Ligand SMILES: [Fe+2]
């Protein structure tokens with residue numbers, strides 16, 4: 001494992017981690033599909049193509065440095081999302097309409 | 105990682121309640137130390153198996169009998185590399201680095217599926233591997249696609265989609281040889297004879313002899329026991345063998361009307377443990393091949409780094 005160490009001293013197969021997002025078809029949102037290690041963005045894109053899109057799984061790929069992703073904390077799921085809990089009036093079912101009228 | 109060595113019983117209970125409700129555990133969720141360790145062990149062994157699994161078949165790429173077979177085999181072996189990468193990436197979400205895992209493989213510390221320590225003696229072996237080994241992998245991985253750990257389950261879903269091609273190309277090749285010349289028939293029957301029992305061993309020891317399995321089942325990583333999966337594989341495979349008039353090398357094989365199962369004979373567990381412990385026909389050869397590939401790839405990694413450094417420098421200069 002001593003070969004190929006980059007100048008910054010990181011181990012040879014442990015280049016920066018990139019998260020891969022794939023757009024399955026035009027018009028669809030990008031979805032997270034996994035990650036790759038790569039020296040730079042260009043190589044990350046090529047690796048992502050070879051690892052996650054060998055069968056035309058997508059029309060477009062994004063790679064994002066994993067360190068750039070900020071996530072909410074699973075432990076805080078209750079308090080974090082609770083502002084939405086008591087707002088039934090944000091849903092159409094909350095509203096009564098005269099019987100027999102087709103609203104949509 | 106940050107998890108203390110003895111886990112808070114209240115948190116463990118809450119975790120087990122989540123598992124019982126069928127919830128999926130994600131990387132940042134709290135999990136017992138043991139769950140994390142068992143997953144790292146199981147997932148990294150699985151990833152190593154995909155990578156080492158490229159070797160027995162890779163041997164035959166240059167000797168494939170037609171361009172069509174060569175293209176299929178290349179694509180299949182490349183898929184296995186992909187499978188290894190999906191699972192390494194899933195394992196890294198548990199707080200380990202891939203280079204540590206690769207290091208454990210190359211040093212001989214880590215285990216991988218013992219099936220890949222058998223030699224591929226003839227072209228027929230390649231077809232039989234697709235049929236049996238990938239067939240067995242599908243049975244196992246279909247179960248794991250419902251595992252309680254999200255990144256593992258998602259990798260399995262992706263892998264299962266690709267494995268179907270692996271199995272079909274193998275079975276097609278076997279069926280072709282089975283209706284070929286007497287020489288081709290004999291060659292494929294011989295490959296079947298050699299690969300059948302090691303394929304049954306792929307499911308691991310009997311449940312009663314598999315402590316890891318019990319723990320993984322309790323935490324919803326495994327949803328079915330080794331014996332149940334093995335039986336499922338046998339039930340699927342026997343009719344496929346009959347359809348191409350090949351014999352499975354087990355005189356005890358017989359259909360049980362009442363259970364609907366194909367009952368089979370004794371597995372040679374001594375052979376299994378010999379191979380697991382490192383003394384199978386090809387253990388040393390496989391590790392040597394992996395080490396050689398890793399060392400010979402060093403210049404490619406160095407070149408990629410040099411290129412990236414040059415790009416960075418020219419961006420800075422331009423700015
Ligand atoms: Fe695979």
Ligand SMILES: [Fe+2]
Pocket residue numbers: 184238241267270
């Ligand atoms: Fe496969």
